Ligand SMILES: Nc1ncnc2c1ncn2[C@@H]1O[C@H](COP(=O)(O)OP(=O)(O)O)[C@@H](O)[C@H]1O
């Protein structure tokens with residue numbers, strides 16, 4: 001009896017400790033990054049850091065604007081490509097497909113989420129980049145640097161975002177009650193009208209959460225983007241331009257030019273920005289999803 | 298004789314091997330209120346779902362027979378279901394506003410049927426809300442979400458929403474069971490008012506509601522049609538013993554008991570386990586009578602049985618120490 005109680009106490013303490021540890025880790029990561037980034041925050045005004053386009057570490061100019069814009073362009077493009085494709089497929093899967101088909105396809109979708117991002121990057125280099133270089137850019141009359149472009153990054157990223165949006169959206173759509181569908185059908189609505197006006201409307205907060213989750217995945221993704229996006233530190237003006245997103249900057253240069261004053265601090269600031277944006281997006285999305293689960297929305 | 302609005306012929310419905318409606322044939326009169334009565338699980342909702350073909354939404358269901366509305370067979374493949382559903386409004390058990398504003402809820406039906414003119418929509422919304430007595434209460438907040446209304450108001454909104462597509466028939470599935478007494482009364486009054494223009498079919502397991510509203514009564518029991526006829530005849534002079542018993546609320550004590558188990562002398566967790574075992578040996582729909590003398594069991598056994606999905610039909614004290622619990626096996 002006593003050992004049983006002891007085990008009970010121990011295991012619950014242990015789980016609590018593990019949870020606290022995970023939270024502390026996140027906290028220390030953020031605090032550490034902030035601490036290491038503080039030298040540059042003190043010396044360079046924050047508005048210069050965020051909005052100056054000049055990136056010349058040797059002369060102490062750390063304008064992140066090109067990198068921030070590069071990140072936004074690639075992320076937004078990926079999200080814009082991913083939204084229609086993944087919404088349509090999750091509507092099909094959750095509303096039209098037979099149970100058998102759905103049970104077969106959903107694990108495959110989840111599998112897609114588990115493929116290492118370097119593999120997506122290779123796919124991008126071997127298929128997407130040449131396609132843009134040989135076919136798409138000439139057809140559109142655009143110039144690219146060998147096909148390495150925001151468009152290539154956006155396409156590759158959007159494929160990486162599909163599984164998240166498809167599975168979360170499907171989940172919230174299947175949560176819409178049968179009674180609500182029956183109401184719409186009983187008024188004489190067709191199945192598509194019911195989906196469009198009632199199911200999607202009811203599932204809207206959840207779909208937004210799914211998109212935010214997808215967006216934050218795309219925002220922080222490094223490897224696949226780095227391989228196809230060209231990595232040129234210039235503010236892009238078209239999707240055929242190359243870009244240099246923040247994660248790529250960190251991965252490419254951290255540890256290399258550390259002798260330069262404040263360089264280390266600047267790169268860690270970039271990491272902090274990434275961490276915060278992804279964290280905030282995730283928290284927002286999770287809050288929405290939890291509220292849906294509890295039936296508040 | 299009154300005209301027939303809905304003619305049901307040899308209707309059979311089977312869910313996954315569970316024969317929920319057994320060869321039902323009955324005619325529902327036009328512009329009257331027809332009440333379908335019977336204990337829960339007897340197939341009342343299933344019957345409504347056949348009429349507007351919402352039964353199509355259920356997996357693993359088979360149905361046969363005919364339901365004729367205006368010379369059209371609802372089950373016929375050539376029949377336009379949209380048209381049928383437009384003709385049959387539905388008022389569900391749980392008030393279910395669509396996730397949009399009050400105005401949009403009422404305008405939803407006309408909109409999906411192609412009405413675009415704002416003026417026409419405005420007029421329909423006002424008219425339908427007025428019929429259900431909601432206009433005065435909500436006219437200043439038509440654009441606020443329908444979910445902000447009280448439950449009773451929501452149900453009246455649902456009624457107004459159904460009326461907006463100009464149905465001929467209104468199907469109501471226990472429309473007041475989720476409402477407080479005042480709201481229930483409201484809905485009942487409105488149904489009585491609507492009766493001169495619409496054919497109304499109301500499912501209820503509240504016998505008093507049926508008596509207040511119905512012109513015609515259909516009594517179902519375990520998927521069988523027990524009796525049907527004009528309300529006066531059925532309520533005052535039922536032909537069938539089972540109907541009489543149901544109306545007198547004595548149905549359960551007159552029930553044929555399929556098995557009796559004496560659990561006197563057992564204490565609490567055990568008499569529950571024994572009761573479960575006894576029930577396990579019975580087939581679905583059979584009735585078990587337990588006799589218990591543990592005061593705790595009097596509340597706990599019925600509660601546990603309901604939690605398991607069975608139906609507790611009666612609990613009564615039969616002498617100083619003993620209680621009788623009658624349970625009908627469900628799943
Ligand atoms: N979707 C379903 N799947 C399987 N069985 C069902 C379904 N709906 C109803 N049933 C069964 O059919 C019978 C009649 O149900 P229902 O028409 O809902 O009864 P009522 O409305 O009179 O309470 C019950 O035994 C019930 O368990």
Ligand SMILES: [Mg+2]
Nearest residue numbers: 338341342470
């Ligand atoms: Mg029912």
